[in-house]
Every structure is written in C-alpha cells, then in structure tokens.
Amino acid sequence: MAAFDFTPFLAPDLPPPAARFNGFPRYNFVGGHNDPAQIPVDALTAAANAVLRREGRTLATYGMESGPLGYRPLREFLAAKMKRHAGIACSPDDILVTNGSLQGLDLVNGILLAPGDTVLIERDTYGGALTRLSRLKVKTVGVPLDKEGLIPEALDKALVDLAAQGVKPKYIYTIPTVQNPTGAIMSEARRAAILKIAEAHGVPIFEDECYSDLVWAGARPPAFYAMTKTDNVIHIGSFSKSIAPAFRIGYIVARPDLLSRMQALKTDGGSGALDQMVLAEFCQGHFHDHVPKLSKALRAKLETLMESLSERFGTAAEFDDPPGGIFLWIKLPDVVDTVRLGQVALAEGVALNPGPEWSTDKARAKCRLRLCFANPDHDTIRAGVAKLAEICQREFGVPLRSANVEAARS
Ligand SMILES: Cc1ncc(COP(=O)(O)O)c(C=O)c1O
Numbered sequence: 001m002a003a004f005d006f007t008p009f010l011a012p013d014l015p016p017p018a019a020r021f022n023g024f025p026r027y028n029f030v031g032g033h034n035d036p037a038q039i040p041v042d043a044l045t046a047a048a049n050a051v052l053r054r055e056g057r058t059l060a061t062y063g064m065e066s067g068p069l070g071y072r073p074l075r076e077f078l079a080a081k082m083k084r085h086a087g088i089a090c091s092p093d094d095i096l097v098t099n100g101s102l103q104g105l106d107l108v109n110g111i112l113l114a115p116g117d118t119v120l121i122e123r124d125t126y127g128g129a130l131t132r133l134s135r136l137k138v139k140t141v142g143v144p145l146d147k148e149g150l151i152p153e154a155l156d157k158a159l160v161d162l163a164a165q166g167v168k169p170k171y172i173y174t175i176p177t178v179q180n181p182t183g184a185i186m187s188e189a190r191r192a193a194i195l196k197i198a199e200a201h202g203v204p205i206f207e208d209e210c211y212s213d214l215v216w217a218g219a220r221p222p223a224f225y226a227m228t229k230t231d232n233v234i235h236i237g238s239f240s241k242s243i244a245p246a247f248r249i250g251y252i253v254a255r256p257d258l259l260s261r262m263q264a265l266k267t268d269g270g271s272g273a274l275d276q277m278v279l280a281e282f283c284q285g286h287f288h289d290h291v292p293k294l295s296k297a298l299r300a301k302l303e304t305l306m307e308s309l310s311e312r313f314g315t316a317a318e319f320d321d322p323p324g325g326i327f328l329w330i331k332l333p334d335v336v337d338t339v340r341l342g343q344v345a346l347a348e349g350v351a352l353n354p355g356p357e358w359s360t361d362k363a364r365a366k367c368r369l370r371l372c373f374a375n376p377d378h379d380t381i382r383a384g385v386a387k388l389a390e391i392c393q394r395e396f397g398v399p400l401r402s403a404n405v406e407a408a409r410s
Helices: 040-060 072-086 100-112 127-135 153-165 188-201 257-267 272-316 339-345 378-396 402-410
Strands: 094-099 118-122 139-143 172-174 204-209 231-236 250-251 327-331 370-371
Touching: 040 172, 040 272, 072 094, 072 250, 072 272, 094 100, 100 127, 100 204, 100 231, 100 250, 100 257, 118 127, 118 153, 127 139, 139 378, 153 188, 172 188, 188 204, 231 327, 250 272, 272 327, 272 378, 339 378
Parallel strands: 118 139, 118 172, 172 204, 204 231
Antiparallel strands: 094 250, 231 250, 327 370
C-alpha cells in the first residue's frame, strides 16, 4: 500500500525539514557543545539521589509544588548568584525557568514582536537569534562591534537613521558578557553609554547572558539589568555553558508585567522537573567550584586551538584572544568562502560554523568562521585544525604553502 501523502496537509511556511542525525563529525567545532571531561558526573549523581529521595513525591504535581515559574530552590539559587555575579537585585519571583535560553528567546520575541517589526542586533551575533527573527519576518539592523562589543556611536546612528524613517525598533539585542561569536566583554562604561542611548531613544534592551559565567579572569561587569534606572531591560541566561547544554534549563529575569505575559505564552506545562531539581541541588554545593575548573579547562583548549591555527594557517588566520567562552571568531583571507569551506570540510569530518550564518552582514562575514573549542579534546583540536588547513589550502590556496606557515612554525 502506498504511504499516505501528508504534503497537502502540512501547514504553510514551515522551515525546511531537519536533517537526520547521523552522529557527530570526527572534528566537531560547531554549536555550543561543552567539554565532556568537565561534566561533574559524580556530584550530579549524588545531587539526583539526594533530591529525589527527599522530594521525589512532588513529581506527582505539575510544577513540583513550586508554581509555574519553576522549581523554587533553583530560582533562589539564581537570585543569589545573579546578585553576587551580575549585581542584579531580583527576587525568585522575578525569574521564569525556561527550556534552555532558546525558549527565553522565543518567549521574549513572543510578547514583543510581530511581522514587519525591526530590531537592532549586534552585527555578528548568535545564529539561533537570527534564524528566529527571520522566521518571525522581523527586520534586523546590524550594529558594528569592536573589542568591547556593541559600539555606542554606531548604535546611536542606527537609532537616528531608523527614527528618520519613522521606525522605532522593538529592542536592542545584545550578548554583552562574552559575546557570541566574538567573545568580547563589554566594559561597565560602555554599558552605561549604551543604556543612556537606549533610554534616550526609548528602546528596550534585550540582554542575553548565555556565556557570562565563563570568564577567564577577574569579575565580570554588572549586567544591564542591574544598571538600568528605567526598567527597560529583559535578561536571559542559561546553565548550558556553565554546566551542560543537555539539561535544557535557562531562565528569564523581567519585571512582573512582562514576566506574567511570557508565563502566559509558556504553555508547555513547566520545564523538566528532574533537570531543575538536580541542577538546584548540584548548584547549591558545587556551582562556585565547578565554574572556575571548567573555565580553566576551556582556556587551555582555546590555547591549543590558537596555537594550532597559528601553526597551520600562519598569518592567514586572524583572531583576537577572547576573554572567555567557548568560541573563536576567525577571519581568513577574502578569497575564502567559509560556507563552501564548511560544506567541503564537513564531507571530510570537520564541522565548523560559517561566518554568514552568524552575521547580519553576510558579505563581510563570507571569509569568517566560528570554531567551538569546548567539545574536542586537545589532540582532536590539533588534528582537526591540520585537516581544515589542508582542505582550505586545496580549495582556496590558503594558507600559502610557503612563507607565512613556515615562518610561524620556525
Ligand atoms: C547567545 C546564545 N543565546 C542562547 C543560546 C541558547 O542556549 P540554550 O537554549 O542551550 O540555553 C545560545 C546557544 O548557543 C547562545 O549562544
């Protein structure tokens, strides 16, 4: 019997179908995967045991007797942590636990955006934010970045230009503490300047702090959410990078009139109970020891990646040494098309994120790429970069076989 044809029944405007998962590539430099060696398996096991024995019977209710905002001990931990690290004074009732910060993005977009709206966004930014906005038919205006992130003068100009066209953007989306993909950390002074501009133009700031725990050295600057005097900031964060992405736990901090709107849109019956309970139990005893250990391991991997790139690509690969995170944003010579490089490399087991998928300026990003160094071990990083250099040389003549690479090796 012929299979039933669902094609005419599909809703209009669906995204293209997802590719079937065939396992990870050998040299996996894509996405936001974490370091398997740093997953605190023993402490997580102990946390799961302890919390289930103590509170397992609350699984009989939706929301574990904590209400729809999420498991209360987790929100209490978050409120204390954000106060200590980011200067945010909020109560557990100002926090909504989400299924990853991806759901945070969806909920913020859900209460603010309609087709035809405009948002301001860092020119190089998180690909997942860009695809969401394009699916929502929202226009994105990219604002240039430097080593400290979003440039205030460029932001002001973009706002003035939009105002001249009668357009008020719905928000300014920024990843201020360890930017994705550049890794930049915005200074406190820069944050103050940007807040002032946003407030002068009457535009909200949407702050995404996905990576803010992974800072190599020193204290991070206060969050926008902590600095605003007009309550024009929405803040999201995640445990994906500080502990593990498979937990799928993120959070939103927002004023009650907005949080209650997002809560009404979160129609999933609550985020996973076990994820929240285990995380809360683990975090209370171990978060503050775990994160510096993880950061140290990540920093060491970054050094291996930077050394390998210098050795294999010489001066052809340009990058800044990021102050935290799991990514390196790399510029290759203009002749390289990283979309094509990505396709050819993937067929040979090297996965990378081509720059155009991480930028509003596709032409400028054509020769740029993002490599995630968290997941592969040191030897795999070295071998993967060697393989990538070989492929890039074959396809684009970069790196040159002579001067720069040999000079870098000697
Ligand atoms: C800037 C940024 N925001 C949000 C996310 C979503 O992460 P998750 O849903 O795992 O918290 C990512 C993932 O890489 C990201 O880079």
